[in-house]
Amino acid sequence: MSTLYTHVSQNVTKTWLLMSIFFILIIGLGYFFSLYYGNPNILYIFVIFSIVMNFISYFFSDKIALKIAGAKEASRQEHFMLYTTVENLAITAGLPLPKIYIISDPAPNAFATGRDKDHAVVAVTTGLLNILEKNELEGVIAHELSHIGNRDMLLSTVVVVLVGFISIVSDMFRRNLFFGSRDRSRDHGGGGLLVIVGIVLSILAPIAAVLIQLAISRKREFLADASGALLTRYPQGLANALQKISQYSRPMAKQSTAIAHLYISDPKGLSAGKKIRGLFATHPPVEDRVKALVG
Numbered sequence: 001m002s003t004l005y006t007h008v009s010q011n012v013t014k015t016w017l018l019m020s021i022f023f024i025l026i027i028g029l030g031y032f033f034s035l036y037y038g039n040p041n042i043l044y045i046f047v048i049f050s051i052v053m054n055f056i057s058y059f060f061s062d063k064i065a066l067k068i069a070g071a072k073e074a075s076r077q078e079h080f081m082l083y084t085t086v087e088n089l090a091i092t093a094g095l096p097l098p099k100i101y102i103i104s105d106p107a108p109n110a111f112a113t114g115r116d117k118d119h120a121v122v123a124v125t126t127g128l129l130n131i132l133e134k135n136e137l138e139g140v141i142a143h144e145l146s147h148i149g150n151r152d153m154l155l156s157t158v159v160v161v162l163v164g165f166i167s168i169v170s171d172m173f174r175r176n177l178f179f180g181s182r183d184r185s186r187d188h189g190g191g192g193l194l195v196i197v198g199i200v201l202s203i204l205a206p207i208a209a210v211l212i213q214l215a216i217s218r219k220r221e222f223l224a225d226a227s228g229a230l231l232t233r234y235p236q237g238l239a240n241a242l243q244k245i246s247q248y249s250r251p252m253a254k255q256s257t258a259i260a261h262l263y264i265s266d267p268k269g270l271s272a273g274k275k276i277r278g279l280f281a282t283h284p285p286v287e288d289r290v291k292a293l294v295g
Contacts, residue, residue: 019155050165090145095117139229
């Protein structure tokens with residue numbers, strides 16, 4: 001019989017499997033380009049550059065995300081209930097108190113960011129505070145603290161950087177291909193085939209990378225839901241919160257695809273009835289998340 005505990009375990013396994021596929025994709029792309037240009041150093045450059053980019057983004061991802069979201073640090077006096085809720089749940093989860101930020105936006109939403117549990121941030125919108133009851137707010141905060149405890153911020157940062165890296169390299173290859181680089185392929189046997197394969201890879205690789213990014217994002221949401229429910233011992237609170245959030249159909253005023261996957265709900269504001277169910281959805285359907293929480 002499936003339980004919240006098995007749900008957590010299964011999603012961790014599936015997420016790392018997807019991450020492994022992601023790195024294989026990068027290595028495969030690097031190997032092909034090194035073969036195409038006759039330079040084995042290209043493969044090493046791919047790996048080293050992706051690691052360097054991840055290192056840089058890891059230390060500045062929280063500041064970037066908060067700036068994009070337009071978040072401001074919250075004061076205890078003005079948002080006392082929010083502060084005490086975060087404090088109590090952080091103690092229960094065995095986590096340091098994260099910094100708390102407010103986003104002035106009527107759309108109900110929230111996200112967590114930061115490089116680790118000692119440098120974590122939880123941001124919520126004013127709209128979220130306005131519509132949720134106390135036990136529902138606890139469910140959302142527990143969800144975000146679970147992202148912190150599960151180290152989802154690091155995983156999300158790695159994925160975003162790798163997706164961008166693959167897209168940039170693929171675009172560079174296509175541009176270079178049509179500005180004279182085709183002559184280099186003639187030095188290899190089956191050069192025409194290499195050109196065709198290169199074009200196909202440069203088109204499909206970014207699409208595959210985005211699909212993997214979105215798949216990981218959806219898995220992390222299920223995992224944080226399950227972990228948050230275990231933290232509060234009241235899955236119905238988070239389930240009710242998700243249903244209320246999904247009923248708000250207007251998009252957030254400030255949104256970006258770069259941080260859309262961080263939010264507890266799609267910032268585009270699609271209602272449950274219009275929720276995108278395709279491969280390019282950033283979040284799993286609300287009804288599926290509620291079903292996983294309360295059956």
